Amino acid sequence: DSLIVTGGIRYTKEDKNYTFRRRDRNGNLLGGQYTALDGKTGNYSGDNIDYRANIAYKITGNINAYAPYSTGFKGGGVNPRPYSASQVLPFNPEKLATWEIGLKSDLFDRRVRLNLAAYTSRYKDIQLTLNSCPQYNPVGVVTFPCAMPANVGTARIRGFEAETSVRLVEGMMFDAALSHTDFRYT
Numbered sequence: 201d202s203l204i205v206t207g208g209i210r211y212t213k214e215d216k217n218y219t220f221r222r223r224d225r226n227g228n229l230l231g232g233q234y235t236a237l238d239g240k241t242g243n244y245s246g247d248n249i250d251y252r253a254n255i256a257y258k259i260t261g262n263i264n265a266y267a268p269y270s271t272g273f274k275g276g277g278v279n280p281r282p283y284s285a286s287q288v289l290p291f292n293p294e295k296l297a298t299w300e301i302g303l304k305s306d307l308f309d310r311r312v313r314l315n316l317a318a319y320t321s322r323y324k325d326i327q328l329t330l331n332s333c334p335q336y337n338p339v340g341v342v343t344f345p346c347a348m349p350a351n352v353g354t355a356r357i358r359g360f361e362a363e364t365s366v367r368l369v370e371g372m373m374f375d376a377a378l379s380h381t382d383f384r385y386t
Contacts, residue, residue, distance in 0.1 A: 201258075202257055202258040202259075203255070203256075203257050203258075204254075204255070204256040204257075204258075205253075205254070205255050205256075206252075206253070206254045206256075207251070207252060207253045207254070208251070208252045208253075209249065209250070209251055209252075210249070210250045210251075211247065211248070211249050212247060212248045212249075212250070212273075212275075213246075213247045214244065214245065214246050214247065214248075214275050214276065214293075215244075215245045216243070216244045216245075216275075216276075216277050216278055217241055217242070217243050217244075217278075218241065218242050218277075218278045218280070219239065219240070219241040220237045220238065220239070220240050220241075220242075220282065220288065221238060221239075222235065222237045222238040223238060236284065236285040237282060237284070237285055237288070240282075240285050240288050241288075242278030242279065242282075242288040242289065242290060243278065243290065244276050244277050244278050244290040244291075246275075246276050246292065246293060248273050248293055248295075250270070250271045250272055250273065251269070251270065251271050252268065252269070252270040252271075253268065253269050253270075254266060254267070254268040254269075255267050255268075262305055262306045262307060262310075263303065263304075263305040263307075264303070264304045264305070265301075265302070265303050266300075266301070266302050266303075266304070267299075267300065267301045267302075268298075268299075268300050269297075269298070269299050269300075270297075270298050271295065271296065271297045271298075272295075272296050272298075273293040273294060273295045273296065274293060274294040274327060275293055276290060276291050276292045276293045277290065277291060277349070278290050278291075279291070279348045279349060280349075281347040281348070282348070283344055283345045283346065283347075284336065284337065284344060286336045286337070287333070287336045287346065287348050289336070289348065291327060291348075291349045291350055291351055292325050292351050293325065294323065294324070294325050294326055294327045294351070295323070295324045295325055296321055296322070296323050296324075297321065297322045298319060298320070298321040298322075299319065299320050299321075300317055300318070300319040301317070301318055301319075302315070302316055302317035302318070303315065303316045303317075311366065311367045311368070312364065312365075312366050312367075313363075313364060313365045313366075314362075314363075314364045315361075315362070315363045315364070316360075316361070316362050317360065317361045317362075318359070318360040318361075319357075319358070319359055319360070320356065320357065320358045320359075321356065321357040321358075322354070322355075322356050323354055323355040323356070323357070324354050325351035325353075325354075326351065326352055326353050326354065326355060326385075327349050327350070327351060327352075328349070328350065328352045329347055329348065329349055329350075330346050330347075330348045330349075330350050330352075331346060331347075332346055333346040333348055333350075336348070353385055353386070354385070354386045355383060355384060355385045355386055356383075356384055356386055357381060357382065357383050357384075358381075358382045359379065359380050359381035359382060360379065360380055361377070361378070361379040362377070362378045362379070363375075363376070363377040363378075364376050364377075
């Protein structure tokens with residue numbers, strides 16, 4: 201009765217198509233650099249499986265320990281702000297895997313609450329916006345604006361949290377929290 205194990209799985213299938221329209225209210229084609237974008241369609245298709253597992257153990261009636269593992273993702277897509285037809289490109293999902301271990305407790309007739317947790321996460325294919333992408337400039341154009349989402353790297357996050365609330369007398373409570381997060385691109 202003291203051990204609880206839970207788990208879950210989620211499958212996601214994504215299909216995204218975006219057709220760009222570069223016309224005025226009357227349906228007239230806008231001139232200049234945007235002409236090549238009118239009618240251009242960008243496509244993205246992908247799928248993902250995410251997991252979650254958690255083990256919780258009731259040490260006493262007022263102290264619980266837990267250890268979850270989970271994955272998640274932020275979907276891929278198509279560049280929503282192309283300045284040229286060559287920038288109508290897809291980007292992949294951003295993925296995350298997280299581990300945590302913690303303790304939750306209500307002590308001394310529920311007058312003291314103490315919660316502790318430590319965690320680490322791993323990011324893959326982080327999505328950031330490129331400010332410069334000369335490789336996608338139209339032929340013959342030296343500089344061209346860029347605001348294209350792209351998968352640019354990996355990172356890890358480590359940290360801990362501690363929080364407490366103490367009720368010494370009726371009508372007065374003391375709360376405190378401490379946390380630290382260390383984010384690093386890898």
